[in-house]
Amino acid sequence: MGTTIETDAQLPGKPPALEISKVTKGFAHRRRGFQQVLGEVSFSVDEGEFISIIGPSGSGKSTLLKLIAGLESPDQGHVRLTDEQIAAPSRRLGVVFQQHVLLPWLTAKQNVLFALQAHGASRRSAAERESLAEHWLGLVQLSEAQDLKPGELSGGMQQRVGIARAFALESEVLLLDEPLGALDALTRHALQLQLLRLSEQQRRTFVLVTHDVDEALLLSDRILVLSHGPQARIQQDLRVPFRRPRDRTAIESSEDYLTLRRELLESLTAQP
């Protein structure tokens, strides 16, 4: 296996950026009764680490991400962001969902600016906010399209606006829920590389929910596999050992890659 890169995450004594401790969550359904979606789930994420959560459909991946985002409350256990318990959405956490949730009456740039204002970046001057928005739209190759409205953009372009917006907010932790899931294979492939590049330049803390084993292997330092629900748990916690900056072609042709990929697919298709 290759060697892991050294990050701040490996410095001894540093508290984790994110700590999920003995979290459980269920929902009451009128017909099905109470459904215990997550059993006791515990894991931590170091600062600067990129982790992916994969698991069977319906196992509770999005529920887990919503708990981390403070959009749902755990029934038991807690979510901590370094020194703070998360009980509601926080500026310290940015979220990108599968469906681009852009305001249709605003241009791409205005969407990013609107989020910057709402997110408390008002301590920056209007000119600073504008150059921040332009900077991030440029990094996702949307400079030419920054004055177009969502209706005039393709699905992939809209998703790139969502990614630029999330990065521009400068949150410590970025939560990505299948951000590329609704895109065609070619666009998805290209955006995976953009996300790889951005995440390697930024080294923020990332939690990605994905169905795509190759996406998880390309982007992550660690992959957590959620077991079949109900009462899903973390059934596997795999370290992805490829050096950064990563080169997709090089890692995908390595023996380690094929072994990890096989292991993940077996784990995902294992009977509950």
Ligand SMILES: Nc1ncnc2c1ncn2[C@@H]1O[C@H](COP(=O)(O)OP(=O)(O)OP(=O)(O)O)[C@@H](O)[C@H]1O
């Ligand atoms: N707000 C809610 N109210 C009731 N049930 C819910 C709610 N949110 C999620 N669930 C249920 O929790 C279970 C897990 O859903 P969740 O979306 O977290 O799974 P997932 O692993 O992300 O699924 P997929 O991979 O298909 O997107 C499902 O059975 C779903 O119906």
